[in-house]
Amino acid sequence: MDLEAVRLHRKQRLAAAFRIFARAGFDEGVAGHITARDPERLDHFWVNPFAMHFSQIRVSDLILVNDKGDVVEGDRGVNTAAFAIHSQLHAARPDVVAAAHTHSVHGKAWSTLGRLLDPITQDSCVFYNDHSLFDDYTGVVLKTDEGKRIAAALGEHKAVILRNHGLLTVGHSVEEAAYWFVTMDSTCHAQLLAEAAGKPVLIDSEMAELTASQVGSHAAGEIGFSPLYDVVVREEPDLLL
Numbered sequence: 001m002d003l004e005a006v007r008l009h010r011k012q013r014l015a016a017a018f019r020i021f022a023r024a025g026f027d028e029g030v031a032g033h034i035t036a037r038d039p040e041r042l043d044h045f046w047v048n049p050f051a052m053h054f055s056q057i058r059v060s061d062l063i064l065v066n067d068k069g070d071v072v073e074g075d076r077g078v079n080t081a082a083f084a085i086h087s088q089l090h091a092a093r094p095d096v097v098a099a100a101h102t103h104s105v106h107g108k109a110w111s112t113l114g115r116l117l118d119p120i121t122q123d124s125c126v127f128y129n130d131h132s133l134f135d136d137y138t139g140v141v142l143k144t145d146e147g148k149r150i151a152a153a154l155g156e157h158k159a160v161i162l163r164n165h166g167l168l169t170v171g172h173s174v175e176e177a178a179y180w181f182v183t184m185d186s187t188c189h190a191q192l193l194a195e196a197a198g199k200p201v202l203i204d205s206e207m208a209e210l211t212a213s214q215v216g217s218h219a220a221g222e223i224g225f226s227p228l229y230d231v232v233v234r235e236e237p238d239l240l241l
């Protein structure tokens with residue numbers, strides 16, 4: 001395997017994911033991070049530099065952080081919360097290549113309810129029996145101990161709702177983690193709208209399980225990202241610099 005090619009592939013998708021998140025309005029001040037595990041130094045991850053707007057991030061702006069939280073490539077700082085949370089996720093889940101977390105509006109609004117998402121639409125089934133709730137809130141996450149607790153709440157799932165905070169998704173690729181985040185925020189939005197209007201009819205468990213197997217696979221997450229990537233690369237080619 002050509003590790004340099006894998007690294008470049010991940011970094012290009014990571015820079016594009018930030019542009020996609022900016023377009024979706026997922027930025028909020030300095031909050032939010034997406035990480036990609038380095039294919040060679042497996043306890044290191046690539047991440048956005050602290051306080052750089054998602055819409056301006058290029059491949060060359062990404063920084064590499066080691067397992068101690070030191071920036072070992074790049075000349076900008078790392079968000080303390082990004083290290084505290086993501087280092088523990090990557091350590092707890094060797095299968096996870098990428099993780100995404102932001103304070104997107106619909107995700108954080110849903111997170112205040114302290115509930116899992118229900119299977120109310122085809123898209124909601126992506127998360128059926130495959131997300132969990134971190135049912136605690138202890139201020140800004142600055143310590144790796146708290147990141148460990150979040151990783152434990154995530155378990156083997158693809159996503160965790162951080163109560164009173166926001167959403168966090170993971171994947172076997174940057175594409176997958178980023179797409180799960182986009183569709184999870186939209187799923188929160190849909191359920192908030194539906195419950196504001198009435199009492200949504202739930203998809204029964206057998207159908208929800210079947211649908212989850214159709215729309216919630218690793219491959220489905222990766223392909224979901226593909227059209228978003230194509231658009232943003234054509235319209236903002238500087239992201240690849």
Ligand SMILES: [Zn+2]
Nearest residue numbers: 031032102166
């Ligand atoms: Zn946060």
